[in-house]
Structure formats: structure tokens, C-alpha cells
Amino acid sequence: MTLALAAAIPAATHRVAIVRNIYSRHNRGRADAHQPATVAGIPVHEPASKAALERHLAQLAAEGVETLVVDGGDGTIRDILTLGLPLFGARMPAIALAPSGKTNALAHDLGIGTRSLEDAVAAIADGRRVTRRALAVTRAGTAVVLHGFLLGSGAFVRATALAQRAHRFGAFNGVAVGLSLASVIGRTLFGGDNGVWRRGEPMALARDGRVAIDHQTYMFLAAALTRFPLGLAPLGNGPFADDRVASLTIDAPPRHLPRHLPALLRGGADDALARAGYHRCRDRQVELDTTSGFVIDGERFDGGRIMIRRGPAVTFIAGR
Structure with missing residues (x-):
């Protein structure tokens, strides 16, 4: 210095x-x-x-x-x-x-x-000063609040494990994201309906107090990011209100994945995706109950019932 x-x-x-x-x-x-x-x-x-x-x-x-x-x-x-x-x-x-x-x-x-x-x-x-409100995640029966920007369950937990393998082989940042995504898509497409990737797992999901899902689910994803690596937009195209949890829930098994994959990755065609079991939502509060655990910003935590909201605004110093 x-x-x-x-x-x-x-x-x-x-x-x-x-x-x-x-x-x-x-x-x-x-x-x-x-x-x-x-x-x-x-x-x-x-x-x-x-x-x-x-x-x-x-x-x-x-x-x-x-x-x-x-x-x-x-x-x-x-x-x-x-x-x-x-x-x-x-x-x-x-x-x-x-x-x-x-x-x-x-x-x-x-x-x-x-x-x-x-x-x-x-x-x-x-x-430049910019503000971001991370996801605030509270486990039922506790007062501890986790604050992070990317949370997922179901297939996302297995995808994170694949990303860790990519890291061990020297792939990082967008390269690791791309390799992991390609591996997840391949395993999902060719694993068969009874394969571990396609059959999903039981999840219960309530949005703003209303039960939305209580069945086999392929993946749940929520984020407080406005941009994803590689230009991906799995939660749809913003801007997103910073008091809402932007999320994606995919029913199991994923239906017609090759047909819907471009819109799913690039943020388009919400209505068509929803009819096929790909649900993008914006909620003030999401309650998720999952047995397989969840990952938030790269670390896995045990399953159970969690509440997801947006946390307080935090200032970040971006580029000039």
C-alpha cells in the first residue's frame, strides 16, 4: 500500500x-x-x-x-x-x-x-455506495438469523456438491457455475424418472402464510441477488422489490425440461413455465420445510422448517 x-x-x-x-x-x-x-x-x-x-x-x-x-x-x-x-x-x-x-x-x-x-x-x-438486503433465514424454534444472498434446497444441494468438485479441479467463478449447471442438466435429463435427480423430495412451502406446495419437489431456489453469473436469470428478469423474496420452485419430476430450459435460464415466459411446474414468485415471507437440508452461500445446513424474509439494508462499496 x-x-x-x-x-x-x-x-x-x-x-x-x-x-x-x-x-x-x-x-x-x-x-x-x-x-x-x-x-x-x-x-x-x-x-x-x-x-x-x-x-x-x-x-x-x-x-x-x-x-x-x-x-x-x-x-x-x-x-x-x-x-x-x-x-x-x-x-x-x-x-x-x-x-x-x-x-x-x-x-x-x-x-x-x-x-x-x-x-x-x-x-x-x-x-459507489449501493444497498442490498440479504435473505434473513430463521429456523423454527430458534432466534438465530442467517443472512445470505443465495439459498437453495433439493437438487440445489446436490448441485453445490458438484460445484465443490469443480473447485477441486481448478474451476472457479463463472467457469465453476457453467460446469456445475451442465452436469446438473445432464444428470436430470438422463437419470430417468426414478433417478435421484428427477424424483425430487417431499417439501412443504407456504408463501405469505398460504400453503403453496406440499408434494415432491425437484428444487427450491431463493436469492437476494439482482444479477447472476453468466447472464443467468432463473428467478426471472428484474428489477425485484427489495422487500420481497424472489424464488423459483420446480415440481418433480421436471416436465419438458429441454423445451423450457432456455426460458428458465434466461428469465422468460413465466406463464408457460408455471403451467409446466416451474413457479417463479415474489413474496414477503416464505416458509420452507425440507428434510434434506439447504445451502446458503455455499454452506449446507440441516433440514427442518425455516422462515425466509429480507433482512435490513446494508451498504456495499462497489466500483468507481
Whole structure:
């Protein structure tokens, strides 16, 4: 970092901290005794666990930090919002993201391509401020709220496992998405109606308090993203109201998939898709009950009954 870069941050009036995920793809093996405790005068926090992250965020909340520079991926943002929002409340810091994860879907949504930690710090001075409201996911009978941007169940859980395999072979970002999507489509088309991909699983779904689904379901997908990688639009073409949960539910087995696949992937023909069992919806609240678990921003959680809403607005610092 240069002195000019450090001077670009109004340190006297603006409290900044860096949180680096040492387990993110680009950061593995970098955390050691030689890593600096500060970068351009900004303290660097490298928590090694979620419990440690919570302690660091509590410290930053007590210090009144106003901006977090986050060196990590989608899962890092999920954990920072999940742990940080209860600690900061209405004073949640703005987030300048240096994407270093495997898929970086949120970075794509924010219009951030490859951005180094230095670029993220520099963007504090003059980057565009945009707000996003993540999905707020509450498990029945608990008070813990997960905050993330992409949630799925059913086939989406298996698709995430395929994506992890693609990562192990060196495919990341849009490449990993494309390879995983191609594999899911192939397994669904040629697996037979009794195959694990096509037969689905029992799900119960209520939209704004009204029961919508209680049968075998291929996949449920919900997101708080405005743009997907590769120009995909599985939830339809926006803009979407930021107080609604945009979702897609596909009945099992998927009907006439080759015919409907182009519209399904590119956001078109909602009425025709709905008649074939592909349902796009916008709801203030979705209640999902699934036995197979769900994935939110790359991490799998156990099944059960969950409530999905939109969380509070959080400011992100995008590109200039």
C-alpha cells in the first residue's frame, strides 16, 4: 500500500478495519507470523473460526468502526452479516469487498470483477455506495438469523456438491457455475424418472402464510441477488422489490425440461413455465420445510422448517 492510498482514507473522521478470511481460496497459506498487523494504518483481523470472528466483530462494534474491508467470498459475507448485524444493529458498517472466494456471486452482482485488497481500500474514498438486503433465514424454534444472498434446497444441494468438485479441479467463478449447471442438466435429463435427480423430495412451502406446495419437489431456489453469473436469470428478469423474496420452485419430476430450459435460464415466459411446474414468485415471507437440508452461500445446513424474509439494508462499496 502506498502513502497516497492511505491518505485517501479520511482516517480522522472514518474508522476502518480489514477482515481477512484466511481460508478463502486466494488467501490459503498466506496467514503466518509475517503478515502485517496493519495495512496502510488499517488494522487487519484474521479470525480462524466463526467464534473468533464474532469476538473480532464485537470489538469492532465497540470501537465504532464505520467501514469493513472484507477479503473473502460469499460465505465470508454471510458470516459477517449473520454475526455482525446483531452486534452493530442500525450502525452496521459499509462493506468494501475484495472477492477472494470460489464463486463470488455477490461480487458479480455488485459489478466487482477481480479487485485486490488495495483496490477495495482505495474504493472507500470514491466508490459507489449501493444497498442490498440479504435473505434473513430463521429456523423454527430458534432466534438465530442467517443472512445470505443465495439459498437453495433439493437438487440445489446436490448441485453445490458438484460445484465443490469443480473447485477441486481448478474451476472457479463463472467457469465453476457453467460446469456445475451442465452436469446438473445432464444428470436430470438422463437419470430417468426414478433417478435421484428427477424424483425430487417431499417439501412443504407456504408463501405469505398460504400453503403453496406440499408434494415432491425437484428444487427450491431463493436469492437476494439482482444479477447472476453468466447472464443467468432463473428467478426471472428484474428489477425485484427489495422487500420481497424472489424464488423459483420446480415440481418433480421436471416436465419438458429441454423445451423450457432456455426460458428458465434466461428469465422468460413465466406463464408457460408455471403451467409446466416451474413457479417463479415474489413474496414477503416464505416458509420452507425440507428434510434434506439447504445451502446458503455455499454452506449446507440441516433440514427442518425455516422462515425466509429480507433482512435490513446494508451498504456495499462497489466500483468507481
